[in-house]
Amino acid sequence: MSGKINIRGKNLFVNSFGNENSVPLLYLHGGPGVGSYDFELFQGQRISKKLHLITFDQRGVLRSDPLQEDEKFELNDLVEDCEALRKSLGIDRWSVLGHSFGGYIGLLYSNTYPDSIDKLIFESPTFDLSLSARSLIRGAAGIYLNIGDEERATMCLKAAEKDYSSLEELFNICFNQILNNLGDRREDLYTHGPDKYFFDRVVSEAPFPKEWWGKQQMFQKKLYSEGAIYQSIMSMLHQIKCPALLLKGVHDYVTCDIHVQTFLKNVKYGYLKFFEDSGHMPRFEEPERYAETVIQFVLRDSFER
Incomplete structure (x- = not known):
């Protein structure tokens, strides 16, 4: 499956990798508003060997229909879109993987719809932008x-x-x-290894108009104007009911030590995995180990703390 689905009145670009009968995993991109294409490029085939991976470009972003200047758009729309997408795809429960700002959305989603989520994975997340x-x-x-x-x-x-x-x-x-x-x-x-400009290469080689990357500007403009994005949601960590895994590049600055300590202290079934050779994007800098870690956690049956 690859194409646009109307979710709550907006056409969102949704992609699916792997066997649809496998355990489902939803990916939430960061940015804010960068889209899921780069993740699909580096992890789509790897993760889908064992899981049913679902990705989508959030409302108004990249391959999804753009936001209009006079269109109402709030942070909560991103949460509601996740839940509406789950229902549209006929999925009972799924695991959720959020990168950077996608981790922020993932935590909000988990707090709002805890019964929809089996497991949570946070890759280099921020729960407090300050x-x-x-x-x-x-x-x-x-x-x-x-x-x-x-x-x-x-x-x-x-x-x-x-x-x-x-x-x-x-x-x-x-x-x-x-x-x-x-x-x-x-x-x-953001990048520890020598290939600092991999994302520039992703943009230049993407099989769609470069102008689509510019949709991010309206997305950010509306989110920052609303202001909810500036609120710390660290206090929500203790409300996570499902097993949760924090993936942290040793050389990442976005997920600071306070994030890590607060996560481990407050999440009952919280686990931490460091990536020694990564900055903000372990999925790119250590792709094989990243995919293996994600798959093993999603398929794991028992958890202890």
């Missing part, structure tokens, strides 16, 4: 130290500890100023 932004700023400080720019490194460390009047101000400092000023070295914060 913590992730400050961690990225500290990572930028480390990069400046490595190139001998102590002045900018000190500036970053001060910015990471500063009290801001709003999370919007913190985001502006982090992403529009500090990270942009890193230039090409910005990718060092």
Whole structure:
């Protein structure tokens, strides 16, 4: 199955890999608004050897129909779309894998519809965008130290500890100023290995118009304007009822130590797997081990804590 399905009045692009009679796994992409194509490219065939993998481009993103300027769109729409998609596909329960911001959506989905989910997997997630932004700023400080720019490194460390009047101000400092000023070295914060520009290659070689990647801008504009995305949902971790696995690249800054510690402390059946040679995207940097880890967890029958 590959194509558009009308979900709650919007045509969403949905893809399916593997045997439909296998255990189902839903993938939620991050970005926000980056789409699922890169995940399909690196993990679609690997994970579907044992699982029925379902991916989709979220409302208004990439291969899905675009959001209009006057169209209402809120964070909760992403949660409701997940549940509506499950019902549309006739799936009783499924496991959910969310990457980065997709982990944020996955936690919201689990909290809202716990009976729909068998297992949760979080790859390099953020549950608190403020913590992730400050961690990225500290990572930028480390990069400046490595190139001998102590002045900018000190500036970053001060910015990471500063009290801001709003999370919007913190985001502006982090992403529009500090990270942009890193230039090409910005990718060092997300990719550990030498292939820093793999995603640029994915975009340039994708079999659809490059303009479609630009749909992300309207998606982000509406989410940030609504403001719910700025709220920490760390307190929801203790409400997870199903087994949950946190996949953490050792060199990732988005999922900071506080995320890891809070996850392990609050999730009853919470498990942690480190990827030593990865940054923010273990599914790309350690693809075989990643697929094996995901498959084993989804198919595992018993869990103890």
